[in-house]
Amino acid sequence: MPGGTLLTFEQIKKEQPRAADLPSLMSCFQAQNIPEYMLQHYNSDFSTVEESDDDDSGDLEDNLDVLQGYSLVMMIATLGFYEMHLLVIFCTQAWIRDFGSPELWKRRFLQSASQHFPSNVFKTREQCKTLMPHLQTLLDRQPSEESDRLEWSKLATNVSQYLLKLGDYSRAELITKGAVSIREKILGREHTSTLSSMAHLALTYKVQGRLKEAEELEVEVMETRKSVLGEDHADMYRSMAHLAATYSSQERWTEAEKLDVPVMKESLRVLGEKHPETLLVMSDVVLIYENQGRLEEAAALAERRSIQTH
Numbered sequence: 001m002p003g004g005t006l007l008t009f010e011q012i013k014k015e016q017p018r019a020a021d022l023p024s025l026m027s028c029f030q031a032q033n034i035p036e037y038m039l040q041h042y043n044s045d046f047s048t049v050e051e052s053d054d055d056d057s058g059d060l061e062d063n064l065d066v067l068q069g070y071s072l073v074m075m076i077a078t079l080g081f082y083e084m085h086l087l088v089i090f091c092t093q094a095w096i097r098d099f100g101s102p103e104l105w106k107r108r109f110l111q112s113a114s115q116h117f118p119s120n121v122f123k124t125r126e127q128c129k130t131l132m133p134h135l136q137t138l139l140d141r142q143p144s145e146e147s148d149r150l151e152w153s154k155l156a157t158n159v160s161q162y163l164l165k166l167g168d169y170s171r172a173e174l175i176t177k178g179a180v181s182i183r184e185k186i187l188g189r190e191h192t193s194t195l196s197s198m199a200h201l202a203l204t205y206k207v208q209g210r211l212k213e214a215e216e217l218e219v220e221v222m223e224t225r226k227s228v229l230g231e232d233h234a235d236m237y238r239s240m241a242h243l244a245a246t247y248s249s250q251e252r253w254t255e256a257e258k259l260d261v262p263v264m265k266e267s268l269r270v271l272g273e274k275h276p277e278t279l280l281v282m283s284d285v286v287l288i289y290e291n292q293g294r295l296e297e298a299a300a301l302a303e304r305r306s307i308q309t310h
Helices: 003-015 017-026 057-069 086-099 101-117 125-140 146-166 168-186 192-207 210-231 233-249 253-270 276-291 295-308
Strands: 081-083
Touching: 003 017, 003 086, 003 192, 017 192, 057 168, 081 253, 086 101, 086 192, 101 125, 101 146, 125 146, 125 253, 168 192, 192 210, 210 233, 233 253, 233 276, 253 276, 276 295
Parallel strands: none
Antiparallel strands: none
């Protein structure tokens, strides 16, 4: 490790111990576009930090200023993002191996990634796009510690949705299978988190045209949610909608209707006619009616839906 960089680390560690820890986490990222929000609480266990907790943003900004003063990190043109020179990353990683705790910082990086990668990729596509380059290596290797494996399974389940949007179906399937395996082994097959990953896995089958595999998994998820959560739980209605879509893809319109009509009624009751989820399921029911030859009902529902979109 270059002597000058080592002296810089030692000097920062003496003068600003908390600032000296920050490069350890940042060295887990790619060199470019390191998001500041993923560095919050870098000196604590991310898994114990609640969204509502007071953050240490002021402290973080002060410590980033210290690192910038030593030219270890640089703020880029995009507000809230930083970069580290590749040599600094290399030296930091070498310093951690010799004097620090490599596994600690890998764990905190995983915790931060799991906490910050969006679960709703449809509204946060740009954020997902920004984070993905930093997560490639992380996703390729499952950790060994049980708590870390659960964090990885959460991250993998959310990332799989984004991969589906990109059309990377095989990788989405691969990491989702990993998430299902981990959650089933640690939490059990009937746990809500396991069921969530199973539902995502069924979706990876569906987009690849493997409808029979998707159907089998969706039926299991729906029946288990019915048993564990009850018939009126939101996740139960979500399962019904997913299975109805699979039936529709196979032109099994009567079976699809039996599931989608109750979902539509519940969505109208709970979310209202203008909600995007309600409008989506109304479109699904219109399609079902049309394919059953019930054209008047289809037209009436389509008109009702159209009114809400204007």
